[in-house]
Amino acid sequence: MTLIPGSWELASLVCKLLLYIGAASIAGGSLCLWKFSDGSRQLLEKNFSYILIGSFLGFQGVLLNYLIQVGLVNGSGLLGMFDWSMISLLMSTQHGEMALYRLSAFVIALLASIYYLKKISNITRPPSEQFYINVFKVFTPALFLLAYSFRIGGHVSVLSLLSQIAIFLHFLAFSFWIGSLYPLWSLSFSSDLETVKNSLERFGNLAMGIVGVLTVAGVILLFEFFAAPIQLLESPYGIAVLIKISLVLCILGIAALNRYKLVPRIIAEGNATQIGKSIRVEGLVALLIMLLTTYFSTVIGPPEH
Numbered sequence: 001m002t003l004i005p006g007s008w009e010l011a012s013l014v015c016k017l018l019l020y021i022g023a024a025s026i027a028g029g030s031l032c033l034w035k036f037s038d039g040s041r042q043l044l045e046k047n048f049s050y051i052l053i054g055s056f057l058g059f060q061g062v063l064l065n066y067l068i069q070v071g072l073v074n075g076s077g078l079l080g081m082f083d084w085s086m087i088s089l090l091m092s093t094q095h096g097e098m099a100l101y102r103l104s105a106f107v108i109a110l111l112a113s114i115y116y117l118k119k120i121s122n123i124t125r126p127p128s129e130q131f132y133i134n135v136f137k138v139f140t141p142a143l144f145l146l147a148y149s150f151r152i153g154g155h156v157s158v159l160s161l162l163s164q165i166a167i168f169l170h171f172l173a174f175s176f177w178i179g180s181l182y183p184l185w186s187l188s189f190s191s192d193l194e195t196v197k198n199s200l201e202r203f204g205n206l207a208m209g210i211v212g213v214l215t216v217a218g219v220i221l222l223f224e225f226f227a228a229p230i231q232l233l234e235s236p237y238g239i240a241v242l243i244k245i246s247l248v249l250c251i252l253g254i255a256a257l258n259r260y261k262l263v264p265r266i267i268a269e270g271n272a273t274q275i276g277k278s279i280r281v282e283g284l285v286a287l288l289i290m291l292l293t294t295y296f297s298t299v300i301g302p303p304e305h
Contacts, residue, residue, distance in 0.1 A: 008068060008071070008072055011064070011068055012065055012068050013294050013295060014061070015061040015062070015064050015065035015068065016061065016065065016294045016297065017061070017290060017291065017294045018057045018058055018060060018061025018062075019058050019061045019062055019065070019102065019146075020175075020290045020293070020294065021054055021057055021058065021061075021290070022054045022055055022056075022057050022058015022059070022061065022106060022109075023054075023058060023143070023146045023171070023175045023179070024054065024174075024175045024178045024179030025050050025051050025053070025054020025055065025058075025179055025182075026051055026054060026055060026058075026105075026109045026139055026142055026143055026146070026175075026179070027143055027172065027175035027176045027179040027180075028175065028176060028177075028178065028179020028180035028181065028182065028183055029047045029048070029050045029051035029054070029139075029179060029182075029183060030051065030135060030136050030138075030139035030140075030143075031136070031176055031179070031180055032047060032180050032183035032184065032187070033047050033048075033132055033135050033136070033183075034132040034133065034135065034136045035132075035199070035202060035203070035206070036180070036183065036184060036187060036199040036200075036202065036203055037132070037183075037187070037199070038187065038190045038192045038195045038196070038199075039126030039127065040126070040190070041120060041123060043183075043186060043187065043190065044120050044123075044127075045117065045120065046183070046186050047183050047186070048113045048116050048117045048120070049113075049117065050182055050183065051109055051112075051113040051139070052109075052110065052113035052114065052117065054109075054179075055106045055109035055110045055113060055142075056106075056110060058102070058106045058109075059103060059106035059107065059110065062099055062102040062103050062106065063099075063103065065099070066087075066090070066095060066096070066099040067081040067082070067087075068081065069090060069095045070082075070083065070086050070087050070090055073086060073090060074086050094152050097152055098149045098152045101145045101146070101148060101149035101152070102145070102146060102149050104145055105141075105142040105143070105145035105146045105149075106142070108138075108139075108141060108142040108145075109139060109142045112135075112138045112139060112142075116135060143172065143175070146171070146175075147168045147171045147172050147175075148168065150167050150168065150171055151164040151167060151168065159224055160224065162220060163220060163221060163224040166216075166217040166218075166220040166221050166224075167217070167221065169213050169216075169217045170213070170214060170217035170218065170221065172213075173210045173213040173214045173217070174214060176210060177207060177210045177214075177286075178283075178286040178289075178290070180203065181279055181282055181283045181286060182283065184199070184200065184203060184279055185276055185279040185280060185283070187199055187200075188273075188275055188276035188279065189276065197263055197264075200258065200259075200263045200275065201259070201263055204255065204258065204259035204263070207255055207259075211252065214248070218245075222241070225237070225241075226238060236296070237296055240292055240295075240296040243292060244289055244292050244293065247285055247288055247289045247292070248289065250285050251282055251285050251286060251289075254278060254281060254282045254285070255282065257278060258275055258278050258279070258282075262274055262275040262278055263275065
């Protein structure tokens, strides 16, 4: 199998990337609204807008990817994507069920973010803690639907129940972690340096738990996908996994630098400029991980599947 994607695969790759970006915006945006915010209207608007844009992109990605699957099945080019009879027929398959879960999730997030953007437009003081808890509860069903959808289609659907649970948790943990980078970067511009410092310290503590979930889930999936360790070196997918692990270790290094060196500087030096730059680098590495994951899950599957 060629490692160079065809036109259909390339389009599907872009759609999956939009899906991941959308999921990350919902997870990270809702988490940071609840746990890592200075309460200002400006930051609230940025976070809700972040979720809104991400959800819109995710919705478009899922919808277009479904039409691409229709076009592939139809085998009649671009016009085949809009064959209503085939669109309806495919809805009764795994592709249709998976798309329905994901579209529903993004609709929930879209409507909720629009509602809250209108709601906060007239606030005169920071919302209460209960407001943030309610916001997170509203977005939770969308996250659950997105994570659950991964156990339905593709090579994941034939894995053991334990591996499907691992995929579920791996997706959520990664989405919370990566999706939080933009809100934390936005928070770094806040004039309330004490809140910035405390928020980043709390996120650093939470990230330790997220890394634990990612590690356990990742080990389970490695045992599921690879019959022998040598396959990590002998298969394109295995090499991709090794590169991904290297990039994750790179992110961990940046996160450790933020937590133990840059965050203590914030109060001492009176600004958070340096940590904002560090978060941008972390975001770039996260984007590379998403691109790598998307590419190899689209073009080449695990060796045993």
